[in-house]
Amino acid sequence: MMVPIGAACVWIEPGWTAGAGWAPPPTVTSCTPMTQTSQMPIPNPMQLRYDCEVDPDGQVVVLVQLDPPQVRLTPLANLGGKVGIPLAPGAPLLRADVGPVWLVGEMTDAASLAALKPDMTALAEWTSSLDATGVTLFAPSGERDCAIHVRSFAPAQGIAEDPVCGSGNISVAAYLRHSGRAQSPYVARQGMQLGRDGRVFMRVTADAIELGGRAVTCVEGTLSA
Numbered sequence: 001m002m003v004p005i006g007a008a009c010v011w012i013e014p015g016w017t018a019g020a021g022w023a024p025p026p027t028v029t030s031c032t033p034m035t036q037t038s039q040m041p042i043p044n045p046m047q048l049r050y051d052c053e054v055d056p057d058g059q060v061v062v063l064v065q066l067d068p069p070q071v072r073l074t075p076l077a078n079l080g081g082k083v084g085i086p087l088a089p090g091a092p093l094l095r096a097d098v099g100p101v102w103l104v105g106e107m108t109d110a111a112s113l114a115a116l117k118p119d120m121t122a123l124a125e126w127t128s129s130l131d132a133t134g135v136t137l138f139a140p141s142g143e144r145d146c147a148i149h150v151r152s153f154a155p156a157q158g159i160a161e162d163p164v165c166g167s168g169n170i171s172v173a174a175y176l177r178h179s180g181r182a183q184s185p186y187v188a189r190q191g192m193q194l195g196r197d198g199r200v201f202m203r204v205t206a207d208a209i210e211l212g213g214r215a216v217t218c219v220e221g222t223l224s225a
Contacts, residue, residue, distance in 0.1 A: 071174045071209065072097040076130070078105070083126050084118040085135065094178065096171035100133040102152070104168075104175045110149045113139040114193060124156040133157060136168035138175075138188070146199065147186040148172070163191035164198035166211055173202050173209045 074095040078087055087093065091106040107113045127134055134154030141149050150172055152165035162168065169188050176182035182204040191198040201212040
């Protein structure tokens, strides 16, 4: 069931990545209270569209899309093996610029992706030489409840591995759309190697990429002058 919420203006704090105009996970978190209250959002020139979806477990999932979506893909030579990243045979390596810049590649299966232990020093040097934030890798999950597993590494930014990366998942969705393999909607799983078993909900069309997830309200309150 899809429940349209409508257009909104929200205040978005940029993420940790250099050059990022927005950070998907905190944006999902910020939008969640909007689905639970009639309060008007804070006006801001940055426009955001958000929808509310009820997943098969009955949980509310907030999906966000920056308007207009900006994705730039550039093919690169497959040099992943030199930094301990063996991509699947024939799989291209793409440079995906979504604000943050991710080098995106596909591995053969989820087990190979889970076992991956890249050379972080070499990875940092390699990504820096390509003006990239880091590397995001994915593989078929072999599971019923999610389509792919994802891992994102950004040692040049001081983050060896991001447990759940919004911009990385948007880059993977762009990669899949570019290759004509984007099934929509789909669920990506990320963070298991860091003890953070996250789920990212994606919707992909020819004109848009939407990212969503669940957020839990831990504290409620009001501010007064």
